[in-house]
């Protein structure tokens with residue numbers, strides 16, 4: 001998600017030798033860092049009959065392991081802890 | 097999503113008068129900018145009987161209008177266009 005952005009200080013009056021570069025990790029604003037990036041849009045269509053029972057937990061944080069997505073593997077916990085975010089899964093509950 | 101981060105250049109050898117502040121809009125890495133931020137974790141549990149038919153389209157971009165979330169309102173299109181991202185919804189298909 002994040003790209004390294006080399007941001008130079010705009011200090012024209014300071015000699016070149018004194019210029020510094022501030023390296024900032026700046027997000028390009030993408031929320032999917034790595035899942036199926038070769039696809040133009042990652043949409044998943046699941047027949048209701050194929051939805052795991054009794055509860056299907058679907059990832060909305062785009063941090064689940066690629067082998068688990070579109071299902072949640074708990075990775076949102078680490079993401080939330082690291083960033084202060086509050087994202088979580090969608091649960092489809094097939095119990096009566 | 098983004099927070100204004102005041103990043104000073106670390107140029108101890110440059111007189112104070114020449115120091116500059118670089119103001120960077122740096123993402124804190126959060127992927128949910130505004131939805132139900134008072135909740136510690138936004139999880140949605142939907143009974144399968146209440147899943148809209150014939151197709152329920154669920155938001156995974158956290159950009160849907162708050163009045164529509166957890167359903168997709170197409171806002172992922174703008175997000176993808178602006179950032180080069182490739183996120184899209186989860187569709188639960190109740191057709192036979």
Ligand code: FES
Nearest residue numbers: 059060061072075
């Ligand atoms: S791993 Fe993504 S929502 Fe749980």
Ligand code: FES
Nearest residue numbers: 155156157168171
């Ligand atoms: S509006 Fe969020 S996935 Fe469509």
